[in-house]
Each structure stands twice: as C-alpha cells, then as structure tokens.
Amino acid sequence: MNPTCPSEQVASIIATHQDRPGALLPILHAIQDAMGFIPPDSINEIAGALNLSRAEVHGVITFYHYFQTTPPARHQIQICCAEACQSMGSERLMQHAEAAASGSTNYAVHPVYCLGLCATSPAMMIDDQLHARVTPDKFDRLINKIGSES
Ligand code: FES
Structure with a gap:
C-alpha cells in the first residue's frame, strides 16, 4: 500500500x-x-x-533545529556568507533577500558557508542551481524568473 x-x-x-x-x-x-x-x-x-x-x-x-513544523517554502535560497562572499557584499545581499522573502511562503532564505564559487562571489543557490556574482538587482531578476516559471 x-x-x-x-x-x-x-x-x-x-x-x-x-x-x-x-x-x-x-x-x-x-x-x-x-x-x-x-x-x-x-x-x-x-x-x-x-x-x-x-x-x-x-x-x-x-x-533539534533540523525539524520543521510548518510546510517548507516552495523554493530554497542559500546565500553564501563565508569570507570571500562577505568581502564582495553578501551581507547586503542577505539583507536584501530576507526583505524580499519576508512574509512569502514561496521562498526561504538560508545562510550557508561556501558554495565553492569563491572566485566569482557573492554566490547563492536557488534550489539546485548555483549563481555567481549575485547583486541585489541580479537576485531580483532571478527571483522574478522563477516566480514566472512557478
Ligand atoms: S566563500 Fe562564498 S562561495 Fe566560497
């Protein structure tokens, strides 16, 4: 069954x-x-x-923080907050992403520590897709794109 x-x-x-x-x-x-x-x-x-x-x-x-009691957001966004990305503005990107995702059930934003794209930072991942050199403007374009595909 x-x-x-x-x-x-x-x-x-x-x-x-x-x-x-x-x-x-x-x-x-x-x-x-x-x-x-x-x-x-x-x-x-x-x-x-x-x-x-x-x-x-x-x-x-x-x-255990791992366990969730609410349904997961539709898209998981991971923003690298490790050193190389931090030096290229990931803190500002994280603030921008958190503000954009606030109140949304479509997106959840999580900090991560190195996505292996240090040379092209700041880096982030939307679901299983890596993105490099992400500015707040690029973030908005990517989010709008997946929003229109959903
Ligand atoms: S430090 Fe951000 S991808 Fe490595």
Whole structure:
C-alpha cells in the first residue's frame, strides 16, 4: 500500500519504526523526509504509539533545529556568507533577500558557508542551481524568473 493521505503516511511511518529502540528520532526523521515537515497534529499519534507524553515529543522536535513544523517554502535560497562572499557584499545581499522573502511562503532564505564559487562571489543557490556574482538587482531578476516559471 502506498499511503497518500498525510495521516496514513504518518501511521505507516510509525508502524515501520515504533518497535525499534529509540524509535522517536527515526520516526521524526522519516516523517520530515517524506512530508518536508512534521505536522503538529501528528504529535498525538507519535506520543501514543511510543507511550510518551505530547510534551516529550514536542520537546524533541523543538530541541533539534533540523525539524520543521510548518510546510517548507516552495523554493530554497542559500546565500553564501563565508569570507570571500562577505568581502564582495553578501551581507547586503542577505539583507536584501530576507526583505524580499519576508512574509512569502514561496521562498526561504538560508545562510550557508561556501558554495565553492569563491572566485566569482557573492554566490547563492536557488534550489539546485548555483549563481555567481549575485547583486541585489541580479537576485531580483532571478527571483522574478522563477516566480514566472512557478
Ligand atoms: S566563500 Fe562564498 S562561495 Fe566560497
């Protein structure tokens, strides 16, 4: 069976892992891998299956920054903030990108530390595409382009 409903997906993942020792983390990882986040309404089901309190499950989810409780943005933007890019204006680029993405569910902006394009900095990545020598104007053009393709 290939579960399509989110709650069926969560139930299937719990059933697969719940008898393992220390099952909570494998379950949380599997849910996030499958769905991109951990739906808050799955906490009850996880807690019940593992005989834990909701607070214990919630505590683990919030302890690890890796776990997300809201659906991921449609596009992931990574801006390099390492030295070479910083010296070429990545801080200004980051501020510009954060302002542009603010309140948007389409884009999430993350700092990263070296994308391997140091000689053509500042560098950034939109989903799996690398971009070099990114100015705020170039950023706007790239974002508008993917916005029109979506
Ligand atoms: S320092 Fe930015 S790509 Fe290497």
